[in-house]
Amino acid sequence: MEQSLSAQLDKYADLLVHKGCALQPGQELVLQAPVERADFARKVVRAAYAAGAGHVTVIWADDEVMRMEYQNVPLDYFQHTQPWKKAQLDGLAEAGAAFLFLEGRDPQALLGIDPAKPAAAARARNTECLSFRNGMDFGRNVWCIAGAPVAKWAQQVFPGLPADEAVLKLWDAILKVSRADGADPEAEWDRHNATFESNKRLLNGYAFDHLRYKSSNGTDFTLGMNPGHIWEGGAGHTQEGRAFFPNIPTEEVFTSPDRMRADGIVHSALPLVHAGQVVRDFWLRFEAGAVVEFDAAEGREVLEHILKTDENAMRLGECALISKDTPIRQSGILFYDTLYDENASCHLALGTGFPECLAGGLDMNKDELIAHGLNQSSTHVDFMIGSDDLSVTGVTASGEEVPVFVDGRWAWGK
Amino acid sequence: MEQSLSAQLDKYADLLVHKGCALQPGQELVLQAPVERADFARKVVRAAYAAGAGHVTVIWADDEVMRMEYQNVPLDYFQHTQPWKKAQLDGLAEAGAAFLFLEGRDPQALLGIDPAKPAAAARARNTECLSFRNGMDFGRNVWCIAGAPVAKWAQQVFPGLPADEAVLKLWDAILKVSRADGADPEAEWDRHNATFESNKRLLNGYAFDHLRYKSSNGTDFTLGMNPGHIWEGGAGHTQEGRAFFPNIPTEEVFTSPDRMRADGIVHSALPLVHAGQVVRDFWLRFEAGAVVEFDAAEGREVLEHILKTDENAMRLGECALISKDTPIRQSGILFYDTLYDENASCHLALGTGFPECLAGGLDMNKDELIAHGLNQSSTHVDFMIGSDDLSVTGVTASGEEVPVFVDGRWAWGK
Numbered sequence: 001m002e003q004s005l006s007a008q009l010d011k012y013a014d015l016l017v018h019k020g021c022a023l024q025p026g027q028e029l030v031l032q033a034p035v036e037r038a039d040f041a042r043k044v045v046r047a048a049y050a051a052g053a054g055h056v057t058v059i060w061a062d063d064e065v066m067r068m069e070y071q072n073v074p075l076d077y078f079q080h081t082q083p084w085k086k087a088q089l090d091g092l093a094e095a096g097a098a099f100l101f102l103e104g105r106d107p108q109a110l111l112g113i114d115p116a117k118p119a120a121a122a123r124a125r126n127t128e129c130l131s132f133r134n135g136m137d138f139g140r141n142v143w144c145i146a147g148a149p150v151a152k153w154a155q156q157v158f159p160g161l162p163a164d165e166a167v168l169k170l171w172d173a174i175l176k177v178s179r180a181d182g183a184d185p186e187a188e189w190d191r192h193n194a195t196f197e198s199n200k201r202l203l204n205g206y207a208f209d210h211l212r213y214k215s216s217n218g219t220d221f222t223l224g225m226n227p228g229h230i231w232e233g234g235a236g237h238t239q240e241g242r243a244f245f246p247n248i249p250t251e252e253v254f255t256s257p258d259r260m261r262a263d264g265i266v267h268s269a270l271p272l273v274h275a276g277q278v279v280r281d282f283w284l285r286f287e288a289g290a291v292v293e294f295d296a297a298e299g300r301e302v303l304e305h306i307l308k309t310d311e312n313a314m315r316l317g318e319c320a321l322i323s324k325d326t327p328i329r330q331s332g333i334l335f336y337d338t339l340y341d342e343n344a345s346c347h348l349a350l351g352t353g354f355p356e357c358l359a360g361g362l363d364m365n366k367d368e369l370i371a372h373g374l375n376q377s378s379t380h381v382d383f384m385i386g387s388d389d390l391s392v393t394g395v396t397a398s399g400e401e402v403p404v405f406v407d408g409r410w411a412w413g414k
Numbered sequence: 415m416e417q418s419l420s421a422q423l424d425k426y427a428d429l430l431v432h433k434g435c436a437l438q439p440g441q442e443l444v445l446q447a448p449v450e451r452a453d454f455a456r457k458v459v460r461a462a463y464a465a466g467a468g469h470v471t472v473i474w475a476d477d478e479v480m481r482m483e484y485q486n487v488p489l490d491y492f493q494h495t496q497p498w499k500k501a502q503l504d505g506l507a508e509a510g511a512a513f514l515f516l517e518g519r520d521p522q523a524l525l526g527i528d529p530a531k532p533a534a535a536a537r538a539r540n541t542e543c544l545s546f547r548n549g550m551d552f553g554r555n556v557w558c559i560a561g562a563p564v565a566k567w568a569q570q571v572f573p574g575l576p577a578d579e580a581v582l583k584l585w586d587a588i589l590k591v592s593r594a595d596g597a598d599p600e601a602e603w604d605r606h607n608a609t610f611e612s613n614k615r616l617l618n619g620y621a622f623d624h625l626r627y628k629s630s631n632g633t634d635f636t637l638g639m640n641p642g643h644i645w646e647g648g649a650g651h652t653q654e655g656r657a658f659f660p661n662i663p664t665e666e667v668f669t670s671p672d673r674m675r676a677d678g679i680v681h682s683a684l685p686l687v688h689a690g691q692v693v694r695d696f697w698l699r700f701e702a703g704a705v706v707e708f709d710a711a712e713g714r715e716v717l718e719h720i721l722k723t724d725e726n727a728m729r730l731g732e733c734a735l736i737s738k739d740t741p742i743r744q745s746g747i748l749f750y751d752t753l754y755d756e757n758a759s760c761h762l763a764l765g766t767g768f769p770e771c772l773a774g775g776l777d778m779n780k781d782e783l784i785a786h787g788l789n790q791s792s793t794h795v796d797f798m799i800g801s802d803d804l805s806v807t808g809v810t811a812s813g814e815e816v817p818v819f820v821d822g823r824w825a826w827g828k
Binding site: 036042045046049056058060062065069073077082083084085087091 | 449450452455456459460463467468469470472474476478479482483485486487491496497498499501502505506
C-alpha cells in the first residue's frame with residue numbers, strides 16, 4: 001500500500017471508530033470485514049484499541065465461501081441461525097458492543113443462487129437474534145456500515161482495470177465520497193452533521209402536507225406527507241443520546257410518505273441496480289399511491305419483479321432529498337452498492353417505510369402503521385429521481401408554497 | 415497464483431479433506447485458516463463440498479489481530495473462553511464435525527507478549543470446551559493439522575526474499591515435505607501409512623526393555639521402555655475405526671519412555687526453536703531419568719527455562735524414530751514450526767508423555783500414569799538428536815540386541 005494512501009486510511013479508520021461508532025473506553029467493538037481487506041481491518045482494530053476498546057471481535061467474511069455455502073447446502077440449513085452464531089451476536093449485543101460492518105462485496109456474488117437461501121438466512125437472523133436486532137433498532141447498540149473495496153467489486157465499478165489498480169481507484173473514490181479524503185475527516189463530519197440538523201429542523205418545522213416534484217425529464221409528481229411525519233438523516237442516537245453514524249457515507253434527509261397519496265409520473269435519473277441486475281431509463285406512473293403503469297429502456301422485467309414482490313411493493317415507503325452537489329453525485333460513479341448509490345441523488349423507495357419517520361410509529365404494529373399511512377412491505381428498493389434541474393416544492397396544509405429544491409439543490413443553500 | 419502450483423494445491427486440498435480428515439458425505443467440516451491464505455482456504459472449502467460435506471464452517475484467524483488483542487486486553491479476559499466460542503466449538507464437535515487446522519503463523523507473532531495470556535487462553539479452551547477437546551482426544555472427532563504459508567513465516571524461513579517469492583518457495587517446500595508434490599498424493603499417503611504400520615508392528619512386537627543410542631557426535635545414551643509401552647505413528651483412528659491423519663506431514667514413530675530410566679549424554683542434531691527463540695549445539699546429560707547437566711553454544715538460558723517449567727520437565731515424555739531419508743530432513747530447511755521441525759529427525763521430548771502410548775494408559779489418572787513410568791508435566795518440548803550416523807539398538811528383556819537404526823536409517827530398510 002502506498003504511504004500516503006496508508007496514512008489517509010488511518011484517518012478513515014479513526015473516523016469509523018470515533019464518529020461512526022462513537023466508541024467508548026472499555027466498550028467492545030465487533031468488526032465485520034472481508035478477509036480480502038485484512039490490511040484495512042487491522043487498521044480499524046488498531047484504531048479501536050487506541051480509542052480504548054475493551055476488546056475487538058473480528059467477524060471475517062468471504063464472498064466465495066458464502067457463495068459455495070449457498071451453492072452446496074440445502075435450504076433447510078439457512079432457516080435457522082446456528083446456535084453459536086446467535087450466542088455470538090446476541091451475547092455481544094447484550095454486552096453493549098458497537099457493530100461496525102465493513103462492506104466490500106462482489107456485486108455478482110449471489111448471481112445464480114436460489115434467492116430463497118439468503119432470504120431465509122436474513123429472516124432467521126432478524127427473527128431469532130433478537131438482542132442483536134433490537135439492540136440496533138432501538139438505540140441500545142451503536143452500528144455503522146462503511147465501505148472497503150474488494151477486487152471483484154472494484155473491477156465491476158472500473159471495468160478493464162487490473163485488480164490492484166481498480167482497488168486503489170475504488171479506495172480513492174470511497175475516501176472522497178465518504179468525506180474522508182481531507183486533512184481532518186472527523187471535523188468534516190461534524191460540519192456535515194450540522195447541515196443535516198439544519199435541513200431536518202427546517203423540513204420538520206414546515207410539516208408539509210405534500211411535495212411537488214418537477215423536472216425537464218418529464219417528472220411531474222405529487223407526494224402526500226402523513227400527519228406527524230418526521231424527516232430523519234445524518235447521525236443516529238443511542239438511548240443515552242450518544243450520536244453515531246449508521247451509514248458512512250450518508251447524504252440523505254428522508255421520511256416516509258403517505259402510502260395512499262402519490263400521483264403523476266417520475267422518471268429515473270440514474271440506473272437502478274437490484275440483485276446484480278440493472279434497470280436503465282425507466283419511469284413509473286402513480287395514481288392514489290400505487291404504480292399503475294411503468295416502462296424501462298433496459299431491465300423492465302426486473303422492475304416488474306420488484307413491483308410484484310407483495311401487495312404493497314407498488315406503493316412508496318420513502319422519499320429522500322439529496323443535493324446534486326454531494327461528493328457521491330459529483331463523482332459520477334455507479335458503485336453497484338446501495339450504501340453509495342442511494343446517496344447519489346434524490347430518491348424514492350418502493351416498499352416498506354420507516355416507523356421512526358412517524359410520530360409514535362415505533363410503538364405501532366404493522367396494521368396501525370398502515371392505518372396511519374406508513375407503507376409496510378417485505379421489500380424496500382430505492383430508485384434515483386434527482387435530475388440536475390429537479391425542483392421540489394413543499395405545500396403546507398394552509399396552501400403555502402415553499403421551494404425546497406431548485407435545480408437539484410436545497411433552495412435555502414447547502 | 416501460477417497455474418501448475420494452483421493445480422498442485424488442488425491436490426493438496428483433496429489430500430487434506432480425503433486423507434487428513436477422511437471426510438464423510440453429509441459431515442460438517444470446520445476449517446481454521448489464516449485470512450492471508452484465503453486463496454487456499456477456498457480450495458479446501460471447494461474440495462470439501464466436492465467430497466459431499468454437509469456444511470463447511472470457516473474460522474478465520476489473523477496473527478496481527480491476535481497480537482493486538484494480547485497487547486491491549488487484560489489477562490482476565492483470557493481466563494475464560496467466550497460463551498459463543500464454547501458454543502461454536504462444542505456445538506460443532508457434538509454434531510460430529512471434522513476439524514482441519516491450517517497452520518500458517520508468523521513465528522514471532524507472540525514475541526514480547528506476556529506469555530500468561532496465550533497460556534490462559536489455551537488452558538481455558540482445554541478445560542472449558544470439553545466436547546471439543548474430548549471429541550478429538552477420544553476419537554469422536556477427526557482432526558488434522560496441516561500447513562499453509564503466510565508471508566512473515568515464509569520470510570523467516572527464507573530470509574532476504576520478497577514476500578511473494580518467499581511464500582511461493584515455502585509452498586514448494588510444504589508440498590514436498592508433505593508428500594503432496596507428486597501426481598497422486600493420496601496414493602503416496604496410502605503407501606506412507608503402510609510403512610508406518612510395518613514399523614509399528616515390528617517395534618511393538620519386540621517389546622524392548624531399553625534402547626541404546628550412539629553417534630559420533632558424542633551421543634551415548636540408554637533409554638528404558640515401560641512394560642506395555644506402545645509405539646504409535648501415522649494414521650489415527652476414530653472410535654468407529656475410520657483412519658485419518660492428525661498431522662500432515664508426519665514421519666515419526668513414537669512412544670513414551672520410562673521416566674526413571676534415562677542415562678548418558680545426548681547431543682542435539684538440529685536447532686531447537688521454542689517460543690520464537692533458538693537453541694543451538696546443545697547437550698543434556700541424564701542420570702536415572704533426569705537431566706543433571708546441560709550446555710548450549712547458543713540459547714542456554716532458553717533450555718534452562720524449559721527444564722525449570724515444573725518438577726517433571728527435566729524428565730522425558732517421548733522418544734520418536736525418524737529416518738534421515740524423509741523429505742523433511744532431506745529438505746535441510748528449518749521451518750520454525752513444530753509440525754515440520756519435529757519430523758526432521760529422531761527426537762526426544764522433555765516433559766509430558768502420552769497415555770495412549772501405554773497399555774491401559776487412557777484409563778489411568780495422572781498419579782497412576784506416573785506410577786507406571788509415564789512422565790506427566792505441563793510442558794512438552796521436542797528436541798532433535800537424529801545425527802546422520804545415529805545408531806539405535808533395541809535390547810529385549812532377555813538381553814537380545816536388535817539393530818533398529820543404523821547410520822540414521824531404519825535397520826530393516828524404509
